[in-house]
Amino acid sequence: MTGSEVLAWSPPATRAFAHRGGMAHHPENTLAAFANALAMGVRGLETDAWLTADGVPVLCHDRDVRTPSGKRPIATLSRDTLPRGVPSLAELYRTCGTGFDLAIDVLDPATAGPLVAAAVDAGDRAAERMWLCSPNLAHLASWRSLHAGIHLVHSDGRWRRHRIDVGSEVHTLASIGVEVLNLHHRFCTPAIVAACHRSHILLFAWGVQRSWVMRRLLRLGVDGLMSDHVDRLVAALASARV
Secondary structure: OOHHHHHHOOOOOOEEEEEOOOOOOOOOOOHHHHHHHHHHOOOEEEEEEEEOOOOOEEEOOOOEEEEOOEEEEHHHOOHHHOOOOOOEHHHHHHHHOOOOEEEEEEOOHHHHHHHHHHHHHHOOOHHHHEEEEEOOHHHHHHHHHHOOOOEEEEEOOOOOHHHOOHHHHHHHHHHOOOOEEEEEHHHOOHHHHHHHHHOOOEEEEEOOOOHHHHHHHHHHOOOEEEEOOHHHHHHHHHHHHO
């Protein structure tokens, strides 16, 4: 890649995601949390997804949920037997529309296809606003065929910059169609921002809770922030645009 090619690529405006719907304001991964985050002005939501026994993708952080008979894996329960308050992806779209970015942690690869199908069914280019996140590169590579417009995110809490060659890592991501490296904010540095952008990879930061950290990351050129605190996200982005 030449210097002129690097300069020709410009990352899009910074995206802000309400982590689990903005759990500092409402119970996590609930329709109330998602709707509130959007009403507060953020244009991105982050959540987690699992597949029920009858094939419905639902939004819940944990693999297991509490039932009258004890904790049970979501995969063993039908949609209508899940605890009240666990929404499906279809319900999220019916409640909040589709005009937002949606980042989804997908730890069970079987969930990816139904997630994309639900976004396609919702219409209005919802699939093109979907960001599927996984620590597994093989899973991410296989999801590229699900829909040309979805975004793939390599999100791995075990990633450490001193254990790998950063340039080689981001080149690998680009080669399999992954568009984003998602790191804990402590590991986002100017060198990693530069390495990502040289390979046309976006850098997202998760675990971002304090306003001063948000401002630091924005100055570094990080392309996406994930936080429980929607009010702080909105304020940080507004101040960065002034």
